[in-house]
Amino acid sequence: MSxxxxxxxxxTGISLGGAYALIAIGYTMVYGxxxxxxxAHGDIFMMAGYFMIFAMASMPWFIAIPLVMILTVMLGIAVxxxxxxxxxxxxxMSIMISAIGVSYLxxxxxxxxxxxxxxxxxEIPYLKKILHIGxxxxxxxxxxxxxxxxxxxxxxxxxxxxxxxxxAMRAVSRDYETSQLMGIKINRVISATFAIGSLLxxxxxxLYFTDRMTVxxxxxxxxxxxxxxxxxxxxxxSIPGAVVGGFILGIGETVLVAMGYSTFSDAFTFAILIVxxxxxxxxxxxxxxxxKV
Amino acid sequence: MSNERLLTIEDLRVxxxxxxxxxxxxxxxxxxxxxTLIGSNGAGxxxxxxxxxxxxxxxxxxxxxxxxxxxxxTPDEIVSMGITLVPEGRRVFENLTVLENLKIGAFIHKYKxxxxxxxxxxxxxxLRERAWQLAGTxxxxxxxxxxxxxxxxxxxxLLMMDEPSLGLAPLIxxxxxxxxxxxxxxxxxxLLVEQNANQALKIADYAYVLETGxxxxxxxxxxxxxxxxxxxxxxxxxxx
Numbered sequence: 001m002s003x004x005x006x007x008x009x010x011x012t013g014i015s016l017g018g019a020y021a022l023i024a025i026g027y028t029m030v031y032g033x034x035x036x037x038x039x040a041h042g043d044i045f046m047m048a049g050y051f052m053i054f055a056m057a058s059m060p061w062f063i064a065i066p067l068v069m070i071l072t073v074m075l076g077i078a079v080x081x082x083x084x085x086x087x088x089x090x091x092x093m094s095i096m097i098s099a100i101g102v103s104y105l106x107x108x109x110x111x112x113x114x115x116x117x118x119x120x121x122x123e124i125p126y127l128k129k130i131l132h133i134g135x136x137x138x139x140x141x142x143x144x145x146x147x148x149x150x151x152x153x154x155x156x157x158x159x160x161x162x163x164x165x166x167x168a169m170r171a172v173s174r175d176y177e178t179s180q181l182m183g184i185k186i187n188r189v190i191s192a193t194f195a196i197g198s199l200l201x202x203x204x205x206x207l208y209f210t211d212r213m214t215v216x217x218x219x220x221x222x223x224x225x226x227x228x229x230x231x232x233x234x235x236x237x238s239i240p241g242a243v244v245g246g247f248i249l250g251i252g253e254t255v256l257v258a259m260g261y262s263t264f265s266d267a268f269t270f271a272i273l274i275v276x277x278x279x280x281x282x283x284x285x286x287x288x289x290x291x292k293v
Numbered sequence: 294m295s296n297e298r299l300l301t302i303e304d305l306r307v308x309x310x311x312x313x314x315x316x317x318x319x320x321x322x323x324x325x326x327x328x329t330l331i332g333s334n335g336a337g338x339x340x341x342x343x344x345x346x347x348x349x350x351x352x353x354x355x356x357x358x359x360x361x362x363x364x365x366x367t368p369d370e371i372v373s374m375g376i377t378l379v380p381e382g383r384r385v386f387e388n389l390t391v392l393e394n395l396k397i398g399a400f401i402h403k404y405k406x407x408x409x410x411x412x413x414x415x416x417x418x419x420l421r422e423r424a425w426q427l428a429g430t431x432x433x434x435x436x437x438x439x440x441x442x443x444x445x446x447x448x449x450x451l452l453m454m455d456e457p458s459l460g461l462a463p464l465i466x467x468x469x470x471x472x473x474x475x476x477x478x479x480x481x482x483x484l485l486v487e488q489n490a491n492q493a494l495k496i497a498d499y500a501y502v503l504e505t506g507x508x509x510x511x512x513x514x515x516x517x518x519x520x521x522x523x524x525x526x527x528x529x530x531x532x533x
Contacts, residue, residue: 164400171386171397177348178384183372183401183447 004135009258010251015142015211017250018149022204023227024234024242025156026197032237033173033193035092039099040079042224043106044198048072048205049121049215050114056122065124069202076198077191085187103224110217118214127210145207146247152200153243160239165192173237222266229273235286244284248272299324299451299482300345300376305354307337307344314340316506317354321499322451322484327477329485329493329514331527332503338486339381341503342453345484346378347371358451373401375450379457381486383440387429391420394428394439398446406446413442416472434465441472445481452476453484458492470496490527494518502527 023045030038051071055064083102087095127141160166172179172189179186208223209215230249234241249272253265276283300322307315315337322328330338343349345356347368356363363371377398385394395413399406414421417438423431428439437457444452454473458466470492477483487493494500497514502523510517517523 167389167393167397168400170388174386174388175384178380178386180348180368181346181372181378181380182397182443183369184397185367185369 005258007136008138009254011136011138011142013251013254014247015138015145015207015250016254017247018145019204019208019211019246020223020227020230020250021149021243021246022152022200022207023223024230024246025153025239026201027228027231028234028236028239028242029193029197031231033169033190034084034095036084036095036099037228037236038197039096039224040083040102040106041197041201042220042222042227043103043110044072044076044079044220045201045205045208045224046110046215046217046220047075047106048198048202049209049219050110050119052206052209053119053122053215056124061124065206069199072202072205073195073198076194076201080191080194085190107217107221114217116217118216121209121213121215124206124210139211141207141210148203148207149243149246152203153239156196156200157239159196165189169193226266226269229269233272233276233283235283238283238285241283241285297324298322299359300484301355301357302341302345303355303357305341305344305356306352307340307349308352309340309349313506315344318501318503318506318508320501320508322482323499324482325477325480326498327473327483327485327496329487329497329500330503331487331490331493331500331517333488333527335505336503337506338503339455342378342455342484342486345371345376345453369401372447375448376453377444377447377449377451378453379440379444379455381455381459383433383436385428385431385436385439385443387427389428390425391428391431391439392424394443395420395446398443399448401447409446409448413445416445416475417442434461434468437461437465437469438472441469441476445476449481451482451484453486455486456488457485458487458489466492490523491518494523 023041026041027038030036030041048068051068052064055068079102083098084095087098127139129140130137131140131143160169168179168184168189169192171182171184172186176186226249227246230245231242233248234243234245249269252268256262256265256268298321302318302320304317304319305315306313306317318341330341332338340349344351345363347363347366347370351364358374358376361374386397389397395410396406399409419435420439420442423435428436431439441457457469461469466489473483473485474496485493485497494514494517500512500514500517501508502510502517510520510523512520
């Protein structure tokens with residue numbers, strides 16, 4: 001493999017990894033606060049893709065993007081309100097099953113409303129522009145994805161460590177009842193968590209689908225699962241962990257494709273999941289699990 | 294000291310996972326006093342405090358604070374009205390720093406916290422030294438001080454404390470009770486739940502004895518300290 005081709009593939013891998021990272025953050029944040037694996041997250045990502053298709057059909061991109069962003073955030077919050085909030089004091093297994101239910105509901109709703117045929121993802125001006133750097137060529141979206149991911153991650157970490165909302169999130173993730181005793185409205189904090197997760201899923205979908213070009217009702221399934229693996233790999237609950245996990249999976253997958261093993265690129269992800277669960281279940285950056293007394 | 298009532302509980306019943314935890318109790322908390330609820334495990338003391346704080350739902354009865362009914366209000370509304378609970382087992386946020394724990398105590402308020410922090414640091418100089426440490430690294434006694442400091446940050450009119458002496462060394466227990474007195478002298482009414490009946494009765498203006506969800510006895514702290522039945526049931530093996 002020549003160095004040019006290697007560089008080309010690495011760039012693609014980093015870009016894919018960035019999109020994975022953004023989606024993985026949504027899994028890890030919701031897990032951190034609710035101890036729930038939000039299986040519907042991948043489908044919110046898919047719905048964001050459809051919203052964008054319809055929005056771009058009738059309005060310019062600079063209106064469509066903020067509008068779809070708001071719609072996706074509202075969908076995320078609505079899922080939480082309808083399917084998870086009523087189960088706040090139920091056993092964790094119930095809320096997990098509810099999440100799986102929402103996932104199927106969204107997939108089938110999309111099939112019913114939009115048919116199962118793949119639809120073309122709209123081209124957002126500038127994002128598809130091809131840039132040449134030496135012998136390597138890449139679209140603008142490939143180049144901005146990793147930078148955008150890293151910038152958003154820093155922004156999010158700053159939010160969590162240095163704002164009142166972030167402090168409340170950390171408190172609620174530790175202890176519901178005591179947080180309530182401090183006057184924190186825990187439902188609002190949880191809604192905010194879903195809002196942030198969905199917002200990042202939307203940005204992830206923008207970057208991912210611009211590259212993949214089509215959306216269909218099951219577009220969210222595999223990326224969703226992979227991003228969940230990325231979150232586990234990094235240590236679920238840890239935001240930097242999710243980002244690192246996302247990049248590792250994105251790059252690993254692309255390298256396998258480049259080496260001619262594209263058949264195994266999905267298997268790679270799940271092999272990592274099994275290995276991690278066997279040898280380091282807390283992930284790369286996960287904290288040791290100490291049960292609450 | 295006035296005799297003005299700050300909190301009045303009337304015929305409060307709380308059912309809790311199929312158990313009648315509190316069976317129709319009535320309690321008066323006059324302003325500026327220290328009132329204590331004593332009794333053994335499972336008597337309904339903690340449930341009473343948690344019901345006042347709004348984290349447990351009452352089945353029937355009324356809880357009146359400065360003329361407002363508390364039943365049906367959410368915990369954050371109750372904190373805003375001036376009632377704060379220091380929960381059993383301290384429950385500081387171990388993943389937050391000492392300073393953040395104090396700040397989160399004033400979560401409902403929007404004002405500058407400098408003066409309030411200064412007041413808490415004055416009461417607990419240890420907390421100033423450890424402001425940047427994670428609360429999980431503090432000793433049990435320090436965590437209890439942090440839990441009290443955190444509660445004071447919300448500027449409560451009524452401070453409720455659930456077993457503040459639990460699991461602490463005798464010397465630190467003494468400190469905690471001194472602090473309760475100090476806080477009370479600064480004009481905060483205290484409702485204290487304790488298993489350490491001896492200490493609690495010594496500082497209380499008035500006390501209620503709870504037994505399996507009912508009030509079995511009540512009187513001033515000194516009366517109960519002298520009462521034969523109390524001496525036998527709660528103070529028996531303790532040295533003065």
